[in-house]
Amino acid sequence: MALLDDLVQRYAQTDLSIIFREVDATDNRQVNLTAIPADHFSHLKEVSLAQWLLESARATSKLAEEQKNFAGLKWRNEMTPFATPKSIKVPSESEAMDFCLFTDIDKFLRGYWKFLTREPYKGLEENTQTPENFIGFIQSKGFAADISYISKVLKLVPEARTLLAKANGIVIPLPPDTLQVTSFSKEVEVGQSFRIEGIAAAANKGKKLTVLIDNKFPLDDIEIGEGGEWKAEFVFLQAGDRIVKIAIDNQSVEIKIKASLPQTTGAVNLNLTGSVGLGGINRTADKIAVKQRLHSLGYTFVGDPNSAALNTGFILAIKLFQSIIAGRETLGGDGRIDVANTTQKWLEASNAPRWQTMPDSNPSISLINHEKNQTNDDHDFGTSWLADAILEIAADYHNTFRVSNPSSAAFSINDVSKPTGGDTPQHAGHETGLMCDVRLPRRDGQHGGITWESDNFDRTAARALIKAMRRQKLVSQVFFNDTTLRGETFLGQKLCNFAAGHDNHIHFAIRPPVRD
Known part of the structure; x- marks a missing residue:
């Protein structure tokens, strides 16, 4: 792992502002790296190192060992100030191709950022606010074809952060050694699915949490993940002030959640006769009723509210609405509204999300x-x-x-x-x-x-x-x-x-x- 240690040590000790000034002094650029705010440098180092850990298999790939190319950078003419082309056969390609050859790690560090000043990455300066922002932007511009690339890189950010901190002589705080709840709803509807999230000591990875609802109704299938994270889905079937107790070994945490009965005064009545959306029955009157309701709630990308067309915007609006009422962070949902199910009830509700x-x-x-x-x-x-x-x-x-x-x-x-x-x-x-x-x-x-x-x-x-x-x-x-x-x-x-x-x-x- 000596090569990885050298890479981390050099990157930790290198000031990004110096690299950015040197790169901005070169020709054939479409990005001004010196326009990136200095308060973004810390997480940019972390996410770029995470990317190199992934691309180079932690500095063990042939490209890394033979060409000091830790990011899988293919040869481009703009790379001349820092690299030379060299043909090499890598597992991801069917035949040998020209990749960037760097004579040392310092040349690679500058070459990597030079690579990102090319035409495809125009606008990079405005997309560095977070690790997700940065890696998502360059992936969307063609850096990687793998649809899971963003999540793979982001999973390595904690490791990259730790490596950089150790190289700088900084002690990273250990993950919490006590059980914690990090996210929960203070009030939910009876019959509504909701999520509780938290974190435990990383040493408890793979262990099961014990959960008691109102000191009874035990659940024991909540597993603690890789970094100590855990989450669980719940549904209350009775109204009232409910107590959820979560425990592992001699640690426990208690939270209170109010479960309420839904009001009966809905804002509209859609009177659906069949399912609407992907794989639905899709009767004309039902589609128009749903589309008009979504349009009135601000989801205007459904298109013409008087049209029965099952267009892309209509399906997207259904999926977005379903994701919202489920409390999701990302877009999901099956894109179909079944008669009298949760999606229809929320569409009819007076407090439906606009x-x-x-x-x-x-x-x-x-x-x-x-x-x-x-x-x-x-x-x-x-x-x-x-x-x-x-x-x-x-x-x-x-x-x-x-x-x-x-x-x-x-x-x-x-x-x-x-x-x-x-x-x-x-x-x-x-x-x-x-x-x-x-x-x-x-x-x-x-x-x-x-x-x-x-x-x-x-x-x-x-x-x-x-x-x-x-x-x-x-x-x-x-x-x-x-x-x-x-x-x-x-x-x-x-x-x-x-x-x-x-x-x-x-x-x-x-x-x-x-x-x-």
Whole structure:
């Protein structure tokens, strides 16, 4: 593993700003690397090293050993300042091809970033906010054909982070050695499926958690994953204040969830006579009824609401709606609405999720919609549930903190979801309008452009902001990597939890409300 050690050591000790300046001084570029904010450098190092771990099989591939090419870079003429072509047969190709030959690791480090300044990667400067954003962007531009490439790279980011930290003499905090719940709904509907997520000590990998509902109804098939993560799906069949106790060995954690009966006053009655969507019966009147309802709720990409066409936008809207009411992070659903099933009931509900842009900036409640100021970005769409939560968080933060601290930063929201939901190269989730990114408050009263380790980071304001999030009953998850705030509790749970790529922003997510 000496070659991998050398790669990690050199990369850990190399200042990306120096590499970027050197690359920007070369010809034949379509990207200005020096335009990338410095607060993105840390996670860019981590995700690029994770990529090299994957591409080079941890520096054991023939390309890595013979050509110092850890990223599988094929020869392109623009690479002349740092590499030369050399033909080599690799397992992924049917015949020998010209790949980049680097004489040393320093040349590779510069060559890798030079490779990403070519025409296919134009716009890279604007896609480095998170590891998901970066790797998703370059994969979408043709760096890799593997549809699982993004998830494979992101799984290696924690390993890359640890390697870089050790090379810099930094001690990485161990995963929690106590059982924790990281995400759950405070209120659910009777009969509604919902998820509880958490983390345990990594040493418990493969073990089963014991779960008790109201000190009875035991469940024992919840397995702890690779890094200590666990999750479980639940359904309550009785209303009331329910207690869920989760335990392993001598550790346990208890949470309270309110199970409510749905209201009977639906906003509409679709009167479906058969299933609608993929593989459905699809009677004309039923299709039009569903399409008109979705269109009225803001899912206008269904197309003409008076047309019975089973077009792509119509199916996409059904899948997005199903994903939203299931509380999913990514687009799923089978694209079919069966008579009297959950999807139809939610479509008929008075609090059915609308699809809309997020609230405009409002100084009276200390809200700034930074996303709307970015004309080159379109991640400002989401559910009415999230829009309401944003307004409630803003008002709470304003009244409980900013009124008495007027020089502090406002609540500045950023990415939510794209105009039709679904895949976004900038994030692993953010596909269903239930998640929102928040720019970090600064001590100068501004926001963004920093990490939690920056001298200008306003931890007091961030704490007040996260508490405002936690007070909203639909908020189920808050990710932020500040070690101080992660060590604090509020309302019986961790103030925030760790997630890769969340050094420079706060991420919160909501769960569906109880159906009216």
